[in-house]
Amino acid sequence: QSVLTQPPSASGTPGQRVTISCSGSSSDIGSNTVNWYQLLPGTAPKLLIHRNNQRPSGVPDRFSGSKSGTSASLAISGLQSEDEADYYCAAWDDSLNGPRVFGTGTKVTVL
Amino acid sequence: QLQLQESGPGLVKPSETLSLTCSVSGGSIAINNYFWVWIRQPPGKELEWIGSISYSGTTYYNPSLKSRVTMSVDTSKNQFSLKLDSVTDADTAVYYCARKPSNPCLDYWGQGTLVTVSS
Numbered sequence: 294q295s296v297l298t299q300p301p302s303a304s305g306t307p308g309q310r311v312t313i314s315c316s317g318s319s320s321d322i323g324s325n326t327v328n329w330y331q332l333l334p335g336t337a338p339k340l341l342i343h344r345n346n347q348r349p350s351g352v353p354d355r356f357s358g359s360k361s362g363t364s365a366s367l368a369i370s371g372l373q374s375e376d377e378a379d380y381y382c383a384a385w386d387d388s389l390n391g392p393r394v395f396g397t398g399t400k401v402t403v404l
Numbered sequence: 405q406l407q408l409q410e411s412g413p414g415l416v417k418p419s420e421t422l423s424l425t426c427s428v429s430g431g432s433i434a435i436n437n438y439f440w441v442w443i444r445q446p447p448g449k450e451l452e453w454i455g456s457i458s459y460s461g462t463t464y465y466n467p468s469l470k471s472r473v474t475m476s477v478d479t480s481k482n483q484f485s486l487k488l489d490s491v492t493d494a495d496t497a498v499y500y501c502a503r504k505p506s507n508p509c510l511d512y513w514g515q516g517t518l519v520t521v522s523s
Contacts, residue, residue, distance in 0.1 A: 296450055328509045330451075336515060337408070338500065343509035381451055385508040389464045390439045392510070395451040 297321065297382055297396035304402040305372045313399045315365040315382035321394050325384045327365040328392070329358055332379040341380075342367060369401070377403045406431040408501050408514035416495075416521050422488040426501030426514060433482045434459040439504040440477065440484045444497040445516075452497075456504060457484055491521045 298316040305311045317323065329342040340349050342358035345365065355371045369376055379398050386393035412424035426440065433440060442454040455465040457475040465473050469488070477484040488495060498518050502510040 326508050330510070337513040338502075338510075338516075339513075340509055340511050343507055343511075349511060383451070387508060389453070389456065389466075390458075390504060391441055391453045391456040391464060391466075392443075392451075393453070395453070397450050 295321070296394055297384060299380075299382060299396040299399045301397070302400045302402065304404055305369075306404045307372055307374065309372045310368060310370045311372055311376075311401060312369075313367045313380055313382075313401070315367070315396050317363050317365075317384055317394070319363055321363075321384035322360065322365055323363040325386055325393065327358070327360050328383045328385060329356075329365075329367045330381045330383065332381065332398075372401075372403055374403050377401055406503065406512045408503065408512055410499060410501050410514045410517040412517065412519070414518060414520060416491055416519060417523050418492055418521055419490055422486070422491050422495060422519055422521075424486045424499055424501075424517065424519070426484050426486075428482045428484075428503075433477065433484065434479045437506050439464075441502045441504050441510060442475065442486045443500040443502055443510070443513075445500070446494070446497040449497075454486065454488075454499075493521050495519070496521045 331339045345360040346358045357368045382396035383392040407429045409427045439456040441456045457463045472489040474487040498516040500516045502513040
């Protein structure tokens with residue numbers, strides 16, 4: 294089972310913009326919608342972006358998503374200390390009613 | 405506010421069956437076109453989809469786990485469950501339950517429960 298490739302880490306100072314990439318293939322990102330999740334230890338994972346670039350209600354507009362071809366990205370603008378977390382992309386699969394594959398994960402550190 | 409809570413043994417012996425239950429509160433499990441999902445994350449590794457089940461019992465399993473996985477739903481208790489047979493060390497992971505709404509995503513998750521496979 295293949296995975297989506299993300300950088301292992303990213304960092305920035307408060308107020309900066311951080312971008313996380315997610316690279317896949319024509320069989321996953323290239324043909325399916327991409328979601329982004331935030332994981333903090335001991336808490337329930339949180340959906341940040343669905344359908345490539347849609348923010349659920351309650352997610353700050355500092356978070357934005359995009360997709361082009363077989364790659365996707367998550368941008369965090371105006372970085373805040375509470376954004377320090379692990380971030381995962383995932384390519385959906387309608388035929389499975391589930392995420393076909395997740396990314397390798399990116400640890401965001403706020404300096 | 406919908407809440408999901410995983411429960412089950414935190415330690416399972418090799419070759420035995422891992423059994424977990426996800427209790428859903430703050431909303432009904434019996435919604436058309438919604439699915440209830442199990443995800444896991446082994447230590448230091450990425451997340452992995454295990455399977456999805458509807459309230460009527462329609463299931464979809466990860467092909468890599470399909471031969472060992474059984475999911476079920478109990479609408480009277482607003483719960484759904486996971487059984488994973490013949491576990492090995494590789495099945496040690498934090499197991500999460502989640503909801504798939506009409507949109508293609510997982511919008512609510514449980515906090516996760518660590519299951520360790522060890523003798």
